[in-house]
Amino acid sequence: MTTMWRRLAAVAAGLVLGAASLVSPGLVLPAQAATTDAKAASIAGLDEFGACMAGAGRGSLVFLIDQSGSLRQSDPDKARVTAGHYLADRLASFAQSAKVTLDVRVAGFAADYAAAGEWTAISEASSGAIKQTITQVGEDIKNFDTDYWNALEGARADLVGHDSSGCRAIAWFSDGAFDLDVRTSDSAKDQFGTDKGYAPGADLSTQEGTAAAEQAGVSDLCRPTGVVDQTRAAGITILGIGLNDGSADFSLMRRITEAAGKDVDGLERCGDQTQPVGEFYPVSDIDSLLMAFDSIAAAGTTVDTRNISICQAKACTQGEVAFVLDGALDEAHILASSSVDGLDAYLYRPGQDEPLVLSSRQTQERQDEGVTSRWITPRTLEISADAAHTPAWDGVWRLAFVDNAAASQGEEIQINLKLSSPAQLVWEDLSSTELRAGETVKDVQLRLYDRPDGAPVDPQRITGTLNATVTLQDAQGQQVTLFETDDAADLAGGHDITVPADLAPGAATMTRTITLTTPDATGVDGARVPGTTLSPTVVTEQVTLVPPLNFPTVAAALTFPLLEKETAATGTVGVSGPGCVWLDPGAVTLTGAPAEAGEVTISSSHSSAESCLEVADGATADLEVSLSTKDHANGSVTGSLEVSISPLGHADQARSTTVAFNGEMRRPLNVTTTSAAFVAALVLGIAVPILLLYLVKYLMARVPAGGLVIGRTVVEVPSDGQPPNVDLSSRDLKQLAVRKGTRELSTDGYVLRAHPGLAPTSVPQVRLDQPQAPSVSGSLEGQRGGHAVLPLSVRGNWVVVLDQPDSPRTVTLLVFSPSLERSDIDRITQDAAKRLPSRVATLAASNRGMKNEAAGANQPGPAAAQATVLPPPSAGASGFSTPMPPAGSSAVSPVPVPGTAPMPAPMPVPGPSAPAPGAAAPGAPVPGSASSLYGRSVPSAASASSSYGHVPSGPTASSAPTAGPTPAPDSPAPAGPPPLSFPLPGSQGSDSAGGPASAPPPPGQS
Incomplete structure (x- = not known):
């Protein structure tokens, strides 16, 4: 483990222990051993934060993590993440033992402030999620900027917007100075912009402009009423943790945290506000960071930090730290860290000569009669003791560290001790x-x-x-x-x-x-x-000092409405009588304001004793106060008002009371720029995913690799709707090897191609593109536009093709099997035999309808007026196709498919009672022709055969006269389409082969 680990541990320990002393006391060692680091023993900022939480019962903390690219070199082992996890655990323990609600938010910063997740009350139950967020933020390294201005302003606004208790802190982690990067590429300019709000006119695409922006940012942070003053005025304690690899310059970070309103240790002051004072923890490894975080997570505790010698080979008195516990305490916490590996800790409990040996070689957490210990790293040990589960509590406890190899002569170990009393x-x-x-x-x-x-x-x-x-x-x-x-x-x-009578009335x-x-x-x-x-x-609590009798009581604070669209706002200060109240024009102290806001004016119409707001005894009123700025800005306007109060009619007895005020400012959005950005983002947000979807669909549209057996045979479809006999011998089979995904399969003139589909949500399919004869498959959709469609796998499916125009009722069957196994082939052919008749009937009906329209089905004629017109079929839910009928049924009406030929006009048919005089019975074959599956007449043997797809010209059946003599049996057939071989949905009578008449459709179906 690196040295950085050890120092990070020390910071973590101090931060945890620091919070708890004001809520729970910490340890000051016996006088004879008093060499405590004075800096570690007095942390005013942490004391104030912890005391505030003890009084209010709640508080909020932003865990602010640097995400700049330099962390790849300064913290390659991600020590910030490990130490952050430790901080989360310690804060959860602190909140539980102190009985306070501590809300935590994790945020990162580089070019901007970026909060991650929501505000979360930390506890043992929620610490896991918080640690996960710390990991995500800590590992998300950015490539541009280390912008302290945006980081602190973002954290300040986040805390003020969330927390009303006034107990607020920022744990700010960074590895270097305020640093902005030159935007040399177009992508960098687009992503990060070429300007900063705090540096108007500075062009970040140039070296000179970037340097000017850095200088402007530092100046605005530390000027009187600048960002740091606004942060302190909001009662926010800034705790800085500087990850030092030996080259970083932390002078600005130290100024922000420690030089509050005055020069400190050679540091130039940053701002005018002196409270609350923060703290800076320089760390160079994970262990020292843990120690620093230990202090943060015990905000309010005066952490006792001791350096003791490491004993060589055996325990020694000069390497011991001793402390006395009794019933006034219920728990103790110790975090110790050194620069030496392989140490053993010897913990002596009261009245016991034999120590509890905690070896650094044991990395797992262990429990020993109320004592919980864990080596977080090979050099950092955490010990917690619980009075409720420890047999021997009252008395002297001792702790020593032993190097069994005796190889660390002169080395020391740093120990943070927190003894918690409730x-x-x-x-x-x-x-x-x-x-x-x-x-x-x-x-x-x-x-x-x-x-x-x-x-x-x-x-x-x-x-x-x-x-x-x-x-x-x-x-x-x-x-x-x-x-x-x-x-x-x-x-x-x-x-x-x-x-005392000389105390100022108001907030105290x-x-x-x-x-x-x-x-x-x-x-x-x-x-x-x-x-x-x-x-x-x-414990600190905010109280109100009431003025003497006959003086009015004034509210202690004033919050103005958000200044965003306007640069002026009005707030009110509550007043309880009796008495007179006014605000002198010069009685305003400004502690914080954005530079961009320009001149800030605060005033009231009640500005003198003569124009005071008079309030009767027992009555209440509001003193209106106006705030205005010259321009829009981002930031906070803070300060105090010295409001004058006096008894009614006795202005000569006037005295002042202090009212704190604050008002948040937000620069309004540039509507034109924002709208353009929104439209661009909307277009790209829709177009890019759709294009990616089409790309994926195109890449997926392939018949997968593997074995494939294609069988082809001719099948005679029975006229009575019974399953046909499918005979597929081994001679009819052809085996193919699809070595990789292919977009096209071809066999004996039958060509199947993979199509991704036009709709973005459609599933890629395989379609029979050649020959151009009507075809249908046994898949769910079956066909589209008269072409059979199959799933991409193809295997396990079949296709029937109506490509035998000169052989009525004869079709070609294609079978696609994954293997030559007879069981696979039989399973497919059995399914085809069972469902083929209904699929062929539906396909024939669809094909006949399209050809009728092409032949002029809408020609006027007397019969048209007397015909009964079938209602058009209802579209399915998608509007694209109607689901296929169950096996053995042909009651399906075709519907138009987008991109295909339009739907034929409704088909006129004779009325339901009887044929028109002189007309052939419904379903009867036309003399001189043979029934076929293709929706047209097939000439007799004496006639010339027409080519496939030819539709004879002449009037349709719907235009034939409804009266007249019935043609003689041997007379020529009248022009018009013949009846179909299979009954159409909704038709009556028998089929062309004299089969039984089909049942009428259910109500509402066509």
Whole structure:
């Protein structure tokens, strides 16, 4: 494992532990071992974030991950992903133990801010999905830009839009400086654009323009009221984790996180806002990143970070860290990391001489009587202890690390310790308590509670010592101590607490702190071990300081509506009487505003004592305040108003109260550009998938490779509808070898081709294209446009072709078998014999109808007026074809197929009662002709045979006179189409062979 792993582990540990101390106390080691890193022991930003969550019960954090291309070199092992998973697990554990709701969102950034997934309340149940999102974002590397402006502005807007608790933080991971790339190619210009909103006029297609944009971005981040000030003004704590491979410049990142409103450690300040102060964690490997994340995930805990010597070959006292636990704590967490592989950890529990040996060679998680341990990497160990499941809890615990090879002389290991106590100092009924400047609150009940939602703790259960304080800070920054005690007994009774009269009315922050120290204990050698002082448990809550009597009460905050289409908005400040309220024109402090917004103006029509808003006793009113900017922009306008208040008629007694304000700005969309982009995206979004679909269809339209046997024989179709006799001998079979997918099969003049189909959703099929005779298959669709269609596989199917025009009732049958096995061939021929008559009848009807139209079926004549016209057939659901009839049935009416010849006109037939005078009986053969399957007369032997497909000219049957003498038996046949060999749907009478008449169709069918 790399050194980066170890440092990432350290950061993770500190971040986790940092959150919990204000919600749950952390450890301060005994005085004799006090060499704690002062920086690690005091993390103001994390303290504030954790204390805020302890008071509000909820908070939000954006996990902001750099996705720039440089990570391929600086973090090739994706340590950011592994450490991110650890952070998610620790945050879930923290939220559960602290009884807070922590919403987490994962986002990436390169050229822009890109949130992934939705806001999720982190827990053991949801951490898996969050870790999956971390993996997706962490592995999605981009090729352009490391844009800090877009990253922080996007995270700020995301947090403000989601969280109303005010407890907000950004865990910001990056491996380098603010960096923009020159757009040299057309594709880069199209994808990433050639400008930045914060750098108007800078052309990113040139080196000079790109450098100017970078400078403008840095300037806008750190200018007074810039993006960083807007972020701090929203109460967002910025926690930076810099992945350092030795070449990165983190000066800007450190300025943003640490130099809040003042120069710090040689860093130029970034912005004017001093709170909340963030923290920067430089890491060079996964282990140090884990340690950093450990601090983040315990926001509010003062993480005790210790460096101790590694013992050589055996345990040693100089390499031990000792701490005392008692009933005031219910869990402990340890994260330790070194630069040495192959260590063993020796954990000594109270009263036990033999240690619990945790070897780095064991990579699986293990459970040992309430102690859970896991080597996250070969150099980073995590230990958790649970008081409820540990037999020996109270007393001295010791931890040492041993190098059995004795090859690490002088090396040290870094240890993060968090000891979690559930105790919190609670002001009972605070929400209903009126805090008025200059007055005393009687009988205040300050109690210790076992977690925020738990039961009160009897102070007599505290076996060690404690210190409890309550402080109050007004909106102008003045802080006073309202209560302090070192005696646990003081937390059993009531107290009278006076609010100083000089505090500014309005919004205020109350901070309650409890610091516990465990009792002294006796070590294994009999020596006294001092008790462990736990880091303070801190809870902050927002309260309102009420002004003196006869003064009006003003709301503590003002939120303006979103400025998007307009550059002006009006908000209201709630006022409760009695009294007078006004806003002086100069009583506005601006803490944040986008540079593009230009001049910002805030005003009210009630701008002086003479024009004040008067509110009677017991009444309420709204003080209207207007906000306007010169131009549209993206960002936030934040600041405070010093609103003047006075008793009615006593403007000379006026005093001020602070009202915080904020207003989000969003630049409106360019309608023309957006519409053009939408249309282009819509066209491409439809066209590209369809083109790809057609390409896939074309590539798929092949008869698959493999063996294929084609059989051909002539079949006589019985006139009575019975199955024909199909005799297919071995001489009629031809074996083909389809070596690869083919688009065409040919045998004895019969040509089958694969067709992808015109419709994008149609399935590719094989069609019999030659000969041009009508044909139908045994597949579901059967035929299309008079040509048999088959599935691409072909095998296992059959086709019947009406290509024997001079042999009435004779057809050609083609059989396609996967092999020469007789069982395969018989199965196909049996199916063909069973279903062939109905398929042939339907095909003959369709063919006859098309030829009638070609012959002029619509010629006028007397008979036409007296004929009964059949209704047209109903189209199937698709409108393309009608499903084939069941086997043995011919009651199917053909329907037109798109792209084929139009549907013939409805066929006139004699009425249902009897034939017209002088007409032949329905279905009777025409003298001098023979019945055929093709919808036309076949001349007698004495007549000349017409070629296939020829339709004799002359009037149709529908135009023949309905009265007149019946022709003599030997007289010439009248012109017109002969009756079909198979009954058409809806016809009556017998077929041409004298068979039984077909039944009339069911109602509603043609």
